[in-house]
Amino acid sequence: MLTTLITFFLFTAGVAVISWWFTRKTEMSHSSVGYFLGGRNLTAVLITASLLLTNLSTEHLVGLNGSAYAFGMEVMAWETVAALALVLMAIYFLPRYLKMGLVTITEFLELRYDKQTRVICSGLFLLLYITTLLPIVLYTGAISMESIFDVSKNLHIDKLTAIAIMVVGIGILGSLYAILGGLKAVAISDLINGIGLIIGGSLIPILAFTKIGDGHFLAGVNTVFQAVPDRFNAIGESTSDVPFSVLFTGMFIPQIFYWTMNQSIIQRAFAAKNLAEGQKGVLLTAFFKIFIPFVVVVPGIIAFFYFKNSLNDPDYAYPELVKAVLPVSLIGIFAAIVVGAILSTFNGALNSASTLFSIDIYKGYVNQNATETQIVKIGRISGTIMAIVAIILAPFISMAGKGLYIILQEFSSIFNMPIFAIIISGLLLPKVSAKAAKIGLITGTSLYLFSKFGMEAMGVHIHFLHRLAVAFIITILTLVIASRYYPRKNNFVIHDTGAVNVENWKYVKPACIFIAILTIVVFILLSPIGIIPKQ
Known part of the structure; x- marks a missing residue:
């Protein structure tokens, strides 16, 4: 000792x-x-x-x-x-x-x-x-x-x-x-x-x-x-x-x-x-x-x-x-x-x-x-x-x-999903407005909390990641609809601040393709069609 x-x-x-x-x-x-x-x-x-x-x-x-x-x-x-x-x-x-x-x-x-x-x-x-x-x-x-x-x-x-x-x-x-x-x-x-x-x-x-x-x-x-x-x-x-x-x-x-x-x-x-x-x-x-x-x-x-x-x-x-x-x-x-x-x-x-x-x-x-x-x-x-x-x-x-890792993931999603929705919308949907983003935050959080506690109280048990996906889709739709009523005046444009050199690494695309293929191969190997014998 x-x-x-x-x-x-x-x-x-x-x-x-x-x-x-x-x-x-x-x-x-x-x-x-x-x-x-x-x-x-x-x-x-x-x-x-x-x-x-x-x-x-x-x-x-x-x-x-x-x-x-x-x-x-x-x-x-x-x-x-x-x-x-x-x-x-x-x-x-x-x-x-x-x-x-x-x-x-x-x-x-x-x-x-x-x-x-x-x-x-x-x-x-x-x-x-x-x-x-x-x-x-x-x-x-x-x-x-x-x-x-x-x-x-x-x-x-x-x-x-x-x-x-x-x-x-x-x-x-x-x-x-x-x-x-x-x-x-x-x-x-x-x-x-x-x-x-x-x-x-x-x-x-x-x-x-x-x-x-x-x-x-x-x-x-x-x-x-x-x-x-x-x-x-x-x-x-x-x-x-x-x-x-x-x-x-x-x-x-x-x-x-x-x-x-x-x-x-x-x-x-x-x-x-x-x-x-x-x-x-x-x-x-x-x-x-x-x-x-x-x-x-x-x-x-x-x-x-x-x-x-x-x-x-x-x-x-x-x-x-x-x-x-x-x-x-x-x-x-x-x-x-x-x-x-x-x-x-x-x-x-x-x-x-x-x-x-x-x-x-x-x-x-x-x-x-x-x-x-x-x-x-x-x-x-x-x-x-x-x-x-x-x-x-x-x-x-x-x-x-028990199951601390799953607990961490499930409860983190209360905060993660609504923020994820407004950030991804901010990047991909230039017309989503600030007021719509706030509505989306409230809607997304409420939806997920209801799916976690409300549905379970009613005896409906669906895997939390499936519930999370549905809540996310509804939140995105809420952002789009709300932006029609509260439109943004102009589209958002990203400007280069010159903080660092933003030239891409020359091998970034082949490296990304290699990693994506390798990930799929690992799943195939560790599946019934790979090395796992069928039961």
């Missing part, structure tokens, strides 16, 4: 020191672009690492592996389909965003609609981060630490208290990166932790298969596959957790929203030194996302076989498998890597939340003449307050029940 703790603290401290070293001479304290966008100087490698680590955290390692334990390979759609959304980001959204020189996605909403629409959406984003994303990241991270280190047993306390202690510790450490270091410190730490997570995360299923195969990796793969072949089928049945049909209805909404409109993600791409670097970073991320299920889905299937479906809570499948197959000498380092993944998502979302508050709300309404120094100061203060709120809420996540 002592060796585990020592290696854990050494690795974690090492990442912090390296991040400080590479950002110590960066002028951030008095510049909002420097603090929130790393000076618009991120290269493709840093963008890829930051995108992956901001996205990949314990809600995936714990939550998605837990869903895989309960349902099987079908849940990989949440990861693999993201590659197609990133292709859209590279070829359509990012060129337009960088051309406008955006710092926040809500800036676009003010340019396209009006200031009120921007502030309303900023408020919805902040609610999403504070009440859903940040607490779930902290809670799933605490589950990992409790399971790996047996905190409750070693401190002779109950599990809820142990998780609360872990939440506070992780929350404080993550806040220090985001509040004191800004985006560049986050990106540097992401690069180090990203390398560690890819290596360490891949090591878990490799070691597990090798152990099951008595020292032979392929023998272990064959043993698990032959024992539970249905678990490797990526094509979900109509009654499953992720039925295949949702890939053609509502799945595109959270995927495209998350990878092209979610501030905590696209802020990394906004920080690109030019469009070509941004496109390379986004598409490299897409390539990795196709294979990420080996890290965040396959271990859940292995755990189902290894523990003979005996775990009471699927969300403990991953940390328990780590303890079962990882040598004791490596547990401390792996725990540090997991904490790095937690911190990456937490501090990335916190940095983005403070960006939205300080620029959209503080400078937009409270102090329109705020200096750059004041904006950064408010960003740090608001980040601190939001971190405290998330830390307080996180322990109560346990009351939400």
Whole structure:
């Protein structure tokens, strides 16, 4: 146990020191672009690492592996389909965003609609981060630490208290990166932790298969596959957790929203030194996302076989498998890597939340003449307050029940879908007006809430992604109809601000085609017409 703790603290401290070293001479304290966008100087490698680590955290390692334990390979759609959304980001959204020189996605909403629409959406984003994303990241991270280190047993306390202690510790450490270091410190730490997570995360299923195969990796793969072949089928049945049909209805909404409109993600791409670097970073991320299920889905299937479906809570499948197959000498380092993944998502979302508050709300309404120094100061203060709120809420996540990843997706859609509708309409439908956008926000939110709570109260149970697709279509129709009664005076035109070079990467189109084909091939292979035997 002592060796585990020592290696854990050494690795974690090492990442912090390296991040400080590479950002110590960066002028951030008095510049909002420097603090929130790393000076618009991120290269493709840093963008890829930051995108992956901001996205990949314990809600995936714990939550998605837990869903895989309960349902099987079908849940990989949440990861693999993201590659197609990133292709859209590279070829359509990012060129337009960088051309406008955006710092926040809500800036676009003010340019396209009006200031009120921007502030309303900023408020919805902040609610999403504070009440859903940040607490779930902290809670799933605490589950990992409790399971790996047996905190409750070693401190002779109950599990809820142990998780609360872990939440506070992780929350404080993550806040220090985001509040004191800004985006560049986050990106540097992401690069180090990203390398560690890819290596360490891949090591878990490799070691597990090798152990099951008595020292032979392929023998272990064959043993698990032959024992539970249905678990490797990526094509979900109509009654499953992720039925295949949702890939053609509502799945595109959270995927495209998350990878092209979610501030905590696209802020990394906004920080690109030019469009070509941004496109390379986004598409490299897409390539990795196709294979990420080996890290965040396959271990859940292995755990189902290894523990003979005996775990009471699927969300403990991953940390328990780590303890079962990882040598004791490596547990401390792996725990540090997991904490790095937690911190990456937490501090990335916190940095983005403070960006939205300080620029959209503080400078937009409270102090329109705020200096750059004041904006950064408010960003740090608001980040601190939001971190405290998330830390307080996180322990109560346990009351939400099992299947944390699905819970995150379903409740996030309350905020995501209406914003997605008005942003996509703003880009594709030049005549949609500001008043119509506000009507659409109210309509979209009300429709989804009714489909979630009203229909279920009436005994009508339809998969939330199907409901989401219907609510989205009605919201778009509402925007179009409302714009006929409240028309826009002139069509919106995107102007080049010259913030960065917006010349396309010369290989962007063939790279996009390759990724799209590869995504389809993976689904075909993991289907009854591929390697999965028919039942």
